[in-house]
Amino acid sequence: MYDDELEFDEVDTITFDWDKVTELRSRFDQQIRFANGEVKQGFLIVKEQHLVIVSSGSEQHYPL
Numbered sequence: 035m036y037d038d039e040l041e042f043d044e045v046d047t048i049t050f051d052w053d054k055v056t057e058l059r060s061r062f063d064q065q066i067r068f069a070n071g072e073v074k075q076g077f078l079i080v081k082e083q084h085l086v087i088v089s090s091g092s093e094q095h096y097p098l
Contacts, residue, residue, distance in 0.1 A: 055080070056081065057079070057080065057081040058078075058079070058080040058081070059077070059078070059079050059080075060077050060078040060079075062077075063075060063076060063077060063089075064076070064077070064078050066078065066085075066087070068096075074087050074089070074094065075087075075089060076088050076089030076090075076094075077089070080098070083097060083098050084096065084097055084098060085097075085098060
């Protein structure tokens with residue numbers, strides 16, 4: 035997630051405009067590093083201009 039775009043590098047590069055994405059969910063547990071260097075781990079949900087990290091039954095919400 036950079037500059038309001040979502041990019042996947044697995045097959046070919048596919049770029050989505052964030053304003054067209056309604057919801058994005060990770061299938062597996064993921065690690066994410068924030069700009070301040072903090073690392074969080076859990077299932078990721080992106081919707082309504084928020085990142086939600088679900089880990090051990092609790093949710094942490096971060097505005098985008």
